[in-house]
Amino acid sequence: MSALLEILGKPPSDDPSLIEAERGTSLWRDAWHRLAKNKMAVPSMIILIAITLASFGGPFFLKQSYETQDLRLGAVPPNVRHWLGTDTLGRDLFVRILYGGQISISVGICATAVALTIGVLYGTTSGFLGGKVDALMMRVVDIIFALPFTVFVILLMVFFGRKFVLLFVAIGAVQWLVMARIVRGQVLSLRYQEFIEAAEALGLSKLRIIFRHIIPNTLGPIIVYATLTVPSVMLLEAFLSFLGLGVQPPMSSWGVLIKEGAEALEEFPWLLIFPGLFLSITLFTLNFLGDGLRDALDPRASKD
Amino acid sequence: MLRFVARRLLQMIPVLFIIATMTFFILRLAPGGPFDSEKTVTPEIRKNLEAYYGLNKPLYRQYYDYLANVIKGDLGPSFKYPNRTVNELIGESFPISAELGFWSLLVALAVGLPAGIISSLRPNTAIDYIPNSLAMVGICVPNFVLGPLLVLIFALTLGWARVSGWDEPIDRVLPALTLGAAYAAYIARLTRGGMLEIFSQDFIRTARAKGASPLRIILKHALRGGLLPVVSYLGPAVAGLITGSFVVETIFQIPGLGRYFVNAAFNRDYTMVLGAVLFYGALIVVFNLIVDVVLVWMNPRLKFE
Amino acid sequence: MSEENRSTNSGETLLRVDNLSIHFHTRAGIIRAVDDVSFSINNGETLGIVGESGSGKSVACYSLLRLIPQPPGKIESGHALFDHVDLLRCPNEQLRDICGNRITMIFQDPMTSLNPYMRIGDQVIEPLVIHRRISHTEAWQHGIEALREVGIQDPVSRMRSYPHEFSGGMRQRVMIATSLITKPRLLVADEPTTALDVTVQAQVLELIRKMQLELGIAVIFITHDIGIVSSFCDRVLVMYAGRILEAAPTEQLFYQPKHPYNRALQNAIPALH
Numbered sequence: 118m119s120a121l122l123e124i125l126g127k128p129p130s131d132d133p134s135l136i137e138a139e140r141g142t143s144l145w146r147d148a149w150h151r152l153a154k155n156k157m158a159v160p161s162m163i164i165l166i167a168i169t170l171a172s173f174g175g176p177f178f179l180k181q182s183y184e185t186q187d188l189r190l191g192a193v194p195p196n197v198r199h200w201l202g203t204d205t206l207g208r209d210l211f212v213r214i215l216y217g218g219q220i221s222i223s224v225g226i227c228a229t230a231v232a233l234t235i236g237v238l239y240g241t242t243s244g245f246l247g248g249k250v251d252a253l254m255m256r257v258v259d260i261i262f263a264l265p266f267t268v269f270v271i272l273l274m275v276f277f278g279r280k281f282v283l284l285f286v287a288i289g290a291v292q293w294l295v296m297a298r299i300v301r302g303q304v305l306s307l308r309y310q311e312f313i314e315a316a317e318a319l320g321l322s323k324l325r326i327i328f329r330h331i332i333p334n335t336l337g338p339i340i341v342y343a344t345l346t347v348p349s350v351m352l353l354e355a356f357l358s359f360l361g362l363g364v365q366p367p368m369s370s371w372g373v374l375i376k377e378g379a380e381a382l383e384e385f386p387w388l389l390i391f392p393g394l395f396l397s398i399t400l401f402t403l404n405f406l407g408d409g410l411r412d413a414l415d416p417r418a419s420k421d
Numbered sequence: 422m423l424r425f426v427a428r429r430l431l432q433m434i435p436v437l438f439i440i441a442t443m444t445f446f447i448l449r450l451a452p453g454g455p456f457d458s459e460k461t462v463t464p465e466i467r468k469n470l471e472a473y474y475g476l477n478k479p480l481y482r483q484y485y486d487y488l489a490n491v492i493k494g495d496l497g498p499s500f501k502y503p504n505r506t507v508n509e510l511i512g513e514s515f516p517i518s519a520e521l522g523f524w525s526l527l528v529a530l531a532v533g534l535p536a537g538i539i540s541s542l543r544p545n546t547a548i549d550y551i552p553n554s555l556a557m558v559g560i561c562v563p564n565f566v567l568g569p570l571l572v573l574i575f576a577l578t579l580g581w582a583r584v585s586g587w588d589e590p591i592d593r594v595l596p597a598l599t600l601g602a603a604y605a606a607y608i609a610r611l612t613r614g615g616m617l618e619i620f621s622q623d624f625i626r627t628a629r630a631k632g633a634s635p636l637r638i639i640l641k642h643a644l645r646g647g648l649l650p651v652v653s654y655l656g657p658a659v660a661g662l663i664t665g666s667f668v669v670e671t672i673f674q675i676p677g678l679g680r681y682f683v684n685a686a687f688n689r690d691y692t693m694v695l696g697a698v699l700f701y702g703a704l705i706v707v708f709n710l711i712v713d714v715v716l717v718w719m720n721p722r723l724k725f726e
Numbered sequence: 727m728s729e730e731n732r733s734t735n736s737g738e739t740l741l742r743v744d745n746l747s748i749h750f751h752t753r754a755g756i757i758r759a760v761d762d763v764s765f766s767i768n769n770g771e772t773l774g775i776v777g778e779s780g781s782g783k784s785v786a787c788y789s790l791l792r793l794i795p796q797p798p799g800k801i802e803s804g805h806a807l808f809d810h811v812d813l814l815r816c817p818n819e820q821l822r823d824i825c826g827n828r829i830t831m832i833f834q835d836p837m838t839s840l841n842p843y844m845r846i847g848d849q850v851i852e853p854l855v856i857h858r859r860i861s862h863t864e865a866w867q868h869g870i871e872a873l874r875e876v877g878i879q880d881p882v883s884r885m886r887s888y889p890h891e892f893s894g895g896m897r898q899r900v901m902i903a904t905s906l907i908t909k910p911r912l913l914v915a916d917e918p919t920t921a922l923d924v925t926v927q928a929q930v931l932e933l934i935r936k937m938q939l940e941l942g943i944a945v946i947f948i949t950h951d952i953g954i955v956s957s958f959c960d961r962v963l964v965m966y967a968g969r970i971l972e973a974a975p976t977e978q979l980f981y982q983p984k985h986p987y988n989r990a991l992q993n994a995i996p997a998l999h
Contacts, residue, residue, distance in 0.1 A: 150753070157550065260436060268682075268698055271667075272447050275686045352563055359565045359668065360683065379569045379672070386573050393566035400561035623838035630791055630833075631826030631853050631904070645843040721888040722842055 148337075151413035158409025161402035168399055172218030192385045201391045205381060210388065213374060214395055220370040221396070224284065225351040231289035232350070233343050236296025237332070243297070244304025245327055255301070258294055270353075274362035284363055288353050292346050299342055303335040337414040345407035348400040355396055371396040422717075426710065433706040440702040441491065441695065445484060448691050473498075487695070496696035501688050507696035510681060515700070517587065518670070518677035521600065522662035524593050528601030529608055529662075534651070536605070537612025538639065541647075544617060552609060559606030568599040568672040585674035596673045600666050604658055611654055616647035649720060656712030660705040740912055740944050741790075741829075742766040746804030746814075748782075748789050751797065759785045759799075761968035769911070772938065772945045774959030774976070776952060782968040783948050787914050789814070791825050808912070827857040830905035834917040836897035840889040846873075846900055847885030853908045872903040876933055895926035899933065906937055913938070914946045919954070931958065956980055964988055 152158055186206045195202045201210040243254040270287045277283060307313060308331070316326050351371075357363035358372025359379075366373070371392045378389030476483070490497060496507035536552040543549055562570075575595060576584045586592050619625065620643060628642045670680035678697060685693035717723045748760040760782045767773045777783045788794050790806050790813050806813040808829065811820060825831075830853070833839040841849060850872055851865040858865075866885065873881035876899040889897060898918060905913055915934065919927040931954065938945050947959055955962050955976065962979050964971045964987065972985045979988065 157554075260439065268701060269443065269447070271683070271686060272444065272694070272698075276447060276689075348561070355563060356565065356668065359563075360671075375563075375566055379565065382569050382573060383577060389566070389569050389573075393562070393570070397558070397562045397566065400563075401557055404557055404561060623833065623835065624841040626793055627831075627833060627839045627901075628841070628852075629793060629825070630831040632822040632824070632856055633826070633852070634822060634856075637856070642841055642844070646841075720843065722890050 148410075148413040152409050155409040155412065157405045158413075161405040161409070164398065165402040165406065168218065168395070168402075169222060172215050172222060175215045176212060192381070192388065194385075194387055202385075202387045204377065204388055205385070210391060213369060214371070214392055217369045217371045217374050217392065218395065218399075220364055220368055221351055221354060221372070222399075224288070224354045224364075224370065225347045228285050228288040228292065228350045228354070229343055229346045231285055232292035232296055232346060233339070235289065236293040237300050237335075237339060239293065240297040240300030240302075241304050241327055241332060241335075244301040245308060245323070245331065247305075247308065251301070255298075258297055262294055270357070271360070271362060274357060281364070281368075284354065284357070288350050288357075291353065292350060296339075296342055296346065299338055300335055303338050304331055307331055307334055341407060341411040341414060344403060344410055348403040348407075351396070351403075352400060422714070426714065429706075429710045429713070433703065433710075436706060437699060437702055441488065441699055442484075444695050444698045445487060448689075448694060449480060449483070491699065496699070497692040499685075499693045500690040501685065501693065507692050510693060511678060511696055511700055514676055514678040514681045517675060518679055521593070521596055521669070521675060521677060522659070524597035525601035525604065525662050526659060528597050529604035529658075532601070533605040533608030534612055536609040537651075538616060538644075538647075540609070541613045541616035541620065542639075549613075553613065556606040556609040559602040559609075562602070564599050564603060564666060565668045565672065567602055568595070568669055571595050571599055572672070585672070587673070587675045592673075596669050596675060599672075600662065600669045604662065607654060607658070608651055611650045612647065615650040616643055619643045619647045622646075645719065649716065652712060652715055652719060656709040657705060660701070660708045738769050739766050740769050740771075740808065742805075742807045743786075743790070744805045744807075746786060746789065746806065747802040748785055748794065748799055749802045750799050758968050760789065763804075763965070763968070763970055765963055765970065765973060767912070767944050767946060770942050770944055771961065772947060772959045774947045774949065774955040774962045775965060776949060776955055776962060777965035778950055780967070781965040783965045784916055786965070787831075787916060787946060787948055790914070791829065791831060792821060793831075823857070826853040827908050828910050829912045829914065830908065830910045831914045831916065832898070832901045832905050832918050835921045836894055836901055837889075837921070839901060840897055842889050844888075845885070846887050846889060846892070849889075850885070850900060850904045850907060853904060857908055868907060869903075872907045873900070875937070876900070876903045877929075878903075893926075894922050895930060898922060898926075898930050902930070902933060902937065906941065906943075909941055910943060912944045912946065914948070916948045917950070920949070920951075 186208055188207055191203070191207060192205045193199065193203050199209045199211065201214065203209055204213065239254065239258075243251045270291060273287050274283065313326065313330060316330055321329075354363050354370060355372030355375065358370050359376045361376070364370040364373055374392035375389060375396065378385075378387075378392055381388050478486070487497070494508075496511070498504075498506050499510055502510070533556070536556060540549040540552040572584055572595060575581045582591050582595050583589070616639075625638060625642060628638050633642070667679040667683045669675070670677045671683065678700075681693065682697040682701075684690075685697065743766065744764050746760055746763045747758065750757040750759055763782070763786055765773070775783045775787070785794060785799075789799075789801060792801075792814070794801075801814050804814060808824065811824065813821060813824070813829075840846075847866060847869050851862075851869040854860060854865040854868055855862070860868075869885055870881045873884060878884055878896060878899055889900075892900065901918075913934075918934070919930050922930060934945065935958065937943075947955070949955060959976050961973070961975050963973045964979070964985065966987055971987055972979065974984075
């Protein structure tokens with residue numbers, strides 16, 4: 118090829134854009150660009166950050182504590198003093214929602230972290246070892262998948278008491294399966310690529326290969342699905358709380374608030390609407406962010 | 422194909438076995454007994470009850486007896502309603518859940534499929550963002566928020582429907598919308614994804630080179646492959662729909678299997694819980710089987726293995 | 727339009743492309759995939775377009791049938807006159823009337839160019855179904871004949887098969903049958919043998935040659951393989967970086983190459999030394 122270029126001299130076009138077309142960008146920078154262009158993902162990220170900051174930082178700035186009850190007041194609709202109104206015990210709804218947000222978001226993140234750890238370890242091991250071990254491990258996943266897990270979670274929570282820790286275990290136990298499958302798929306596709314063969318030929322230990330070479334390359338899908346798992350987990354927590362099986366008073370999460378709101382629906386609809394709104398918006402933004410990340414990190418999905 | 426079906430049905434047995442065992446032991450090993458919440462039970466009555474339900478036998482014996490009965494198809498008497506059997510209760514409540522599931526599925530398909538197809542035609546434009554966002558709303562507003570909201574708007578404010586109940590045909594509407602919304606959203610997104618994947622394939626270019634109209638390309642070339650993810654999803658989805666969402670049935674006071682199950686769990690109605698779980702498990706397996714058969718039919722590259 | 731394609735005098739210009747430019751607007755800048763390209767092809771003629779990957783040869787021909795996604799591609803300028811119709815600017819309905827009917831195309835990878843979810847028969851007769859008002863049964867018969875003509879054994883049962891049941895060579899034969907079933911005036915073949923085994927390549931080329939002679943159609947043959955061009959084409963265009971470097975009858979190109987690129991290309995062929 119270079120011989121040809123010598124013969125031909127300059128490329129036929131003087132257009133500078135043609136000459137410097139290939140300035141390499143790293144995968145992450147490329148992905149960041151794509152994400153930044155996504156019209157739904159960017160506002161979602163902003164709103165998400167806003168809600169999180171408000172939930173964790175907001176109560177410092179607000180005068181009312183979530184415990185302050187004002188029984189004479191009862192439930193009033195939104196007004197100047199109580200921006201989102203109060204509940205039947207006269208507690209300010211906005212503050213309760215913020216505190217509830219702390220719980221809901223924390224559960225979301227922690228349970229996802231649990232599911233993530235188990236799923237990644239399980240999936241990586243299964244995909245890397247391959248062969249019979251892989252087949253067996255995936256069989257186990259298939260069987261567990263076939264079980265009506267939500268049902269079991271309900272049973273667990275009903276019969277073993279409604280402890281907070283159990284909530285993490287139960288929710289995490291449901292969610293790690295999908296993550297394991299995805300990670301395994303990724304690992305399998307990487308496993309036999311040449312750069313792994315090269316690493317093995319160099320004599321690197323299996324563990325080192327897994328942690329230094331394989332896992333970093335699976336980060337893309339892991340990030341995407343972790344982002345999509347959080348809303349799933351939050352939904353599950355809210356669902357359990359709605360049934361009375363999740364977070365217990367005096368702690369409250371958005372699920373608990375929604376439950377209270379549903380009970381008082383006819384007379385005080387705002388008690389349902391506002392917590393519902395917060396939960397929905399958070400799920401909404403998380404999902405859009407997850408979608409955006411998926412589009413950004415998957416080089417196949419070229420829509421421009 | 423018959424061998425395939427037979428094999429899958431056989432595989433159902435160990436799965437159900439595991440389900441039954443897990444449930445049985447969760448129930449028995451949990452703290453508290455079935456009659457703790459009954460305040461009117463004197464010690465003698467309690468002993469009689471325990472004898473009636475065989476709770477005074479050793480655990481392994483209870484397990485064995487239970488399994489033996491299940492194989493015969495007898496799920497035992499209900500703990501909460503001693504003069505009714507679980508089989509009866511399931512037989513009564515399941516058809517109601519099934520009907521609710523049917524209407525919800527109809528809503529989900531009628532809304533989700535067109536939305537997904539339309540949004541896949543012009544990705545990343547308004548035609549895409551609007552149905553996609555609506556679909557997202559469907560997923561992100563939980564049914565326990567959506568349900569009461571719909572009740573608030575249509576029953577309490579507008580008066581077009583009743584707040585709860587299942588007697589009139591109109592009672593089907595709000596629950597079906599509530600339950601169907603999330604599924605419609607998933608179906609829309611899956612359809613969109615499947616169609617987009619197909620549109621980027623070479624054989625669509627071949628069809629265009631043949632002079633096929635856009636309508637023809639969508640209907641004859643794209644749908645067959647594009648709907649595959651939706652069909653895969655329908656297996657577990659239909660099982661979920663038919664057993665009825667616990668929440669929706671609770672909100673609208675519908676006497677379906679889901680509500681019975683939740684109540685049974687709270688009341689520690691062991692046999693009812695076990696029966697419902699087994700039934701649910703069997704349904705999931707059967708629906709997955711049906712879906713797999715349909716998938717092979719739709720995708721000529723798959724064969725029954 | 728359900729007329730049969732008329733046979734025409736050979737030697738008349740069938741397609742004339744003037745000043746075609748196709749640009750791609752990407753994040754990295756504007757790429758001039760096709761830069762001011764002009765050529766023409768006469769009835770019954772075989773025109774070879776040679777170039778390495780990225781030379782723009784495929785893009786130029788795809789754009790004639792407007793198969794380039796726009797965005798990011800854009801037809802910046804140019805005309806492509808076929809039967810008094812400018813393919814680049816005519817209304818979609820008119821273009822659809824011509825595609826698959828009077829101009830047909832076969833693609834490089836027969837594996838992905840056929841719809842895996844449709845039977846071979848349905849795909850072969852589809853141009854007839856779209857462009858002629860005949861019944862499905864009648865079209866099916868034509869399909870059987872078409873498969874027979876391209877040398878597929880047992881065409882009657884093969885019509886009901888699916889693409890994955892065929893080998894690569896057979897799939898390409900199916901594509902050829904599909905593209906000739908409407909007796910077009912022009913066939914555009916985009917590297918039709920590149921994805922095939924060497925042994926099969928010769929067979930497929932033979933087949934295209936035979937069908938061309940029988941039907942008297944013009945063929946645009948896109949390839950990066952000069953050997954094929956020398957045995958097959960009447961005239962050759964050499965493209966590089968979106969432009970035409972040289973256009974000449976085959977003999978002249980091979981024995982008196984003017985452009986140093988062509989000389990270099992020929993020097994690179996081991997068989998010629």
